[in-house]
Amino acid sequence: MAGTLPYDQFLREQIAGDSLGAGEATGFLVAGPHVPAATVGREPTAIRQARADRMDEVMQTVGASIMGVTMGCARCHNHKFDPITIKDYYSMTGVFQDVEFGSRFPEFSPEDPRRQRGEEIWRGIAAQRRVLRELGGWEENWGAFRELHFKPITTKSIRIRFKMDNVGLDELEVFGPDERRENLAHRSRGTTVSGFPEDGVDGRFPIERLIDGEFGTMTWRGQTTKSSKEKPWVQFEFKVPEAVDRLRLSSNREYFYETDYLDTKPNLPRYEYDVDMLKEDGTWQPWVGTWFVNKKLNEEHPERTPALAEIQRLIQTLSEEDPRPSFVGRFVLRLQRDDPAPDGPRPRAADVLPQRSGTTPDQRPRTRRRRRPGVKCRPGRSSRGTLSASP
Numbered sequence: 001m002a003g004t005l006p007y008d009q010f011l012r013e014q015i016a017g018d019s020l021g022a023g024e025a026t027g028f029l030v031a032g033p034h035v036p037a038a039t040v041g042r043e044p045t046a047i048r049q050a051r052a053d054r055m056d057e058v059m060q061t062v063g064a065s066i067m068g069v070t071m072g073c074a075r076c077h078n079h080k081f082d083p084i085t086i087k088d089y090y091s092m093t094g095v096f097q098d099v100e101f102g103s104r105f106p107e108f109s110p111e112d113p114r115r116q117r118g119e120e121i122w123r124g125i126a127a128q129r130r131v132l133r134e135l136g137g138w139e140e141n142w143g144a145f146r147e148l149h150f151k152p153i154t155t156k157s158i159r160i161r162f163k164m165d166n167v168g169l170d171e172l173e174v175f176g177p178d179e180r181r182e183n184l185a186h187r188s189r190g191t192t193v194s195g196f197p198e199d200g201v202d203g204r205f206p207i208e209r210l211i212d213g214e215f216g217t218m219t220w221r222g223q224t225t226k227s228s229k230e231k232p233w234v235q236f237e238f239k240v241p242e243a244v245d246r247l248r249l250s251s252n253r254e255y256f257y258e259t260d261y262l263d264t265k266p267n268l269p270r271y272e273y274d275v276d277m278l279k280e281d282g283t284w285q286p287w288v289g290t291w292f293v294n295k296k297l298n299e300e301h302p303e304r305t306p307a308l309a310e311i312q313r314l315i316q317t318l319s320e321e322d323p324r325p326s327f328v329g330r331f332v333l334r335l336q337r338d339d340p341a342p343d344g345p346r347p348r349a350a351d352v353l354p355q356r357s358g359t360t361p362d363q364r365p366r367t368r369r370r371r372r373p374g375v376k377c378r379p380g381r382s383s384r385g386t387l388s389a390s391p
């Protein structure tokens, strides 16, 4: 394909392939070395530093490979000879601020053969799902995540009760029949989450991670002792009643794309759980569960077996032939001009430096130090005790 592609078009696709039906071309933006966000820790300045380093990697790639000029120096100072200033550098990083190192479904034009093949497989999956929908719920194994499909119901709240002592999830998504791609549990919709244990293990794995839209190693870990009567559970409260018919449980699905995916596909452990729905009268109604769909319904309806097997075969085919999420960058935000910085305003030095007790820098009494004749400030030293007689 590159042989027939005009060079200017090729360059445009490297930078903005997502808008040009060539989403995979943006992979070169994130092809350089980087520090994954998950290894940085929780310290805000370390997180910002690592993010700035990743943006610098993008800028160096764009500058050196496309513009034929190294731009990295302008991160700290104006270039001495090339007409590139610090301002230019940060203006250009602004262009790429919505890019993060990670995976997404690459955008393809409708004519792209991979996209057409993917749509064909998806039509096959949809046909099998229609067969199964007539016969109650079922579970699909997508490797890094599992989906529980069930009869639709409208409810204000869902509760998922696990039957095991140890559960680790990076996201727990809820979908409905109306808008099939919209995660109804995402916190941006006003959904709240509670459960047990709410802070995870050692207070380090909070349950809010289930609804923040982030996938990876930042998980909720619901771990209890074998003797504990209470097993892990999760409860969602929607802002308004929602029609729901599908749960998706996942754990570190990005791992698949970042490392040795050719050898090892990720595999979410099979979690057993029951799902209750809140009725209008405030009582809970047992609605569905993994035992119900995998055991009871299969025994009652052995005719489901071919459809279940065919869905799993198509899922496997999809992972080989469909444009799957690839490490071509993921989009984290859409900045408009004059929006505040994505990581919030920087703290002022005066707010974070240790202060004298009971005073802020602005309140400190201004005292004028009287200079004795024949005594000078030594250059470069300004704190107390540096006044000394010149030799």
Ligand SMILES: [Ca+2]
Pocket: 170, 171, 209, 210, 211, 212, 213, 214, 215, 218
């Ligand atoms: Ca998450």
